[in-house]
Amino acid sequence: MELIFEKHKEGRGNYTFPDFEEDVEIPEEYKRKSPLNLVEVPENEVVRHYVRLSQLNYAVDIGFYPLGSCTMKYNPKLNEEVSRFPGFTNIHPLTPDHLVQGALEVMYETIEILKKLTGMDGGTLQPSAGAHGELTGILIIKAYLKDKGEGNRDEVLIPDSAHGTNPATASMAGFKAVEVKSDKDGLLSIDDLKSKLSERTVGLMITNPNTLGLYERRIREICDLVHKAGGLVYMDGANFNALMGWIKPGDTGVDVMHLNLHKTFSVPHGGGGPGGGVLLVKEHLKEFLPVPVIERSENGYYFNWNLPKSIGKVHTFYGHFLAVVRAYAYILSMGFEGLKRASADAVLNANYLKKLLEDEFKVEYPSTCMHEFVISAKPIKDETGVKAVDIAKRLLDYGFHAPTVYFPLIVPEALMIEPTETETKETLERFAEVMKRIKEEAYKEPEKVKNAPYDTPVGRLDEVRAAKELKVSFFEG
Numbered sequence: 001m002e003l004i005f006e007k008h009k010e011g012r013g014n015y016t017f018p019d020f021e022e023d024v025e026i027p028e029e030y031k032r033k034s035p036l037n038l039v040e041v042p043e044n045e046v047v048r049h050y051v052r053l054s055q056l057n058y059a060v061d062i063g064f065y066p067l068g069s070c071t072m073k074y075n076p077k078l079n080e081e082v083s084r085f086p087g088f089t090n091i092h093p094l095t096p097d098h099l100v101q102g103a104l105e106v107m108y109e110t111i112e113i114l115k116k117l118t119g120m121d122g123g124t125l126q127p128s129a130g131a132h133g134e135l136t137g138i139l140i141i142k143a144y145l146k147d148k149g150e151g152n153r154d155e156v157l158i159p160d161s162a163h164g165t166n167p168a169t170a171s172m173a174g175f176k177a178v179e180v181k182s183d184k185d186g187l188l189s190i191d192d193l194k195s196k197l198s199e200r201t202v203g204l205m206i207t208n209p210n211t212l213g214l215y216e217r218r219i220r221e222i223c224d225l226v227h228k229a230g231g232l233v234y235m236d237g238a239n240f241n242a243l244m245g246w247i248k249p250g251d252t253g254v255d256v257m258h259l260n261l262h263k264t265f266s267v268p269h270g271g272g273g274p275g276g277g278v279l280l281v282k283e284h285l286k287e288f289l290p291v292p293v294i295e296r297s298e299n300g301y302y303f304n305w306n307l308p309k310s311i312g313k314v315h316t317f318y319g320h321f322l323a324v325v326r327a328y329a330y331i332l333s334m335g336f337e338g339l340k341r342a343s344a345d346a347v348l349n350a351n352y353l354k355k356l357l358e359d360e361f362k363v364e365y366p367s368t369c370m371h372e373f374v375i376s377a378k379p380i381k382d383e384t385g386v387k388a389v390d391i392a393k394r395l396l397d398y399g400f401h402a403p404t405v406y407f408p409l410i411v412p413e414a415l416m417i418e419p420t421e422t423e424t425k426e427t428l429e430r431f432a433e434v435m436k437r438i439k440e441e442a443y444k445e446p447e448k449v450k451n452a453p454y455d456t457p458v459g460r461l462d463e464v465r466a467a468k469e470l471k472v473s474f475f476e477g
């Protein structure tokens, strides 16, 4: 596609502002001495160029986006609208507390509601993403253990079904990540956990529901075992979209957890924009939270900086405030019953789609799933040479975003599918039909699937080269 600069034609002329020099007196020294060197492109061509560019992107507002582990649900426009209220967008983060009581109330109330939903006792809005929440939580655990004179512990146990950010977080915090195996049902192996617990254990980082879309039913027993060994339990709660209103992780023995506002609470994501990795802790960890914490007195809301054992700040100011506003608007518009229903529907949709696919595709762990499930394309690959990535690319030609591929690592040729609660029955049925059609193609015309996609702005990329040799400039060299 042509770049906007390439549409330039000398002398074609540009849009120019009306001559206002007569009305405004510009001092001589500020006047431009030579004309601006702008590209000359007519206004309608500029508009067409950018509208066309915007149409090259796929988005959840265009179609089904079953990207497992990402919860790409539809984000109601109401939340966008609220986050653009000038009362929220025009305030400066250094404004004194007493002049921004409304904004502080939104932050305070968001934490209060999330505490109620999760059964936790304190929280911070500072982390800007899930992985950032994890790091904050593990640093809090580190500070807690050090404070108790247990700072020599250095191993964080992580199930092989955990999200990849978990081991990365453990090592960023200076710990060794130790893998715990899953059992034959795709759940954490209690025997393997017992064999890995020791006086070196910092704690366990457990994703629940795990990345196979399964709820760790023995979570209480797991937490007890970790606590008995002197460690703490970090729950990766990024998959909370399956649990809202049904399970309070705080009641299951978890010490600290994060939520992804940009997955569960309807903050748009996918383009690397601002998100929210709210971190929640039980009572014994509250004194280690990042400063400032938001509190309320008879005089109103205020920031409390007086937390001597705090791990310090993890973000400028208070985190991504407008992401919090979106989540707060979503929570209020849904209500408790609405959130509970959303989780039920997310689980129902996943199980319905799994049912539609399971005769034709190998569902790795076939028991009832939570919000997502994983199929393995290995049998298809063995018989036709068509891999998980080929199926994912071919889906693009049929107008669907691809599922997550090759994750979790414990499933060969994994396709991880998360339909979310906002999709209709008809969409799920059409997706299942298309998946079956692609399977037929794999057996009849494997080359066609292997070379897909054909109907996208760019065809099959060399993904390794694309990642290693980023082209971030319009210009060569």
Ligand SMILES: Cc1ncc(COP(=O)(O)O)c(C=O)c1O
Binding pocket: 069, 070, 128, 129, 130, 131, 132, 163, 165, 207, 236, 238, 239, 260, 275, 277
């Ligand atoms: C289970 C789980 N944990 C952690 C993360 C990391 O979140 P983020 O990408 O916001 O850092 C994700 C992201 O999708 C996730 O699905």
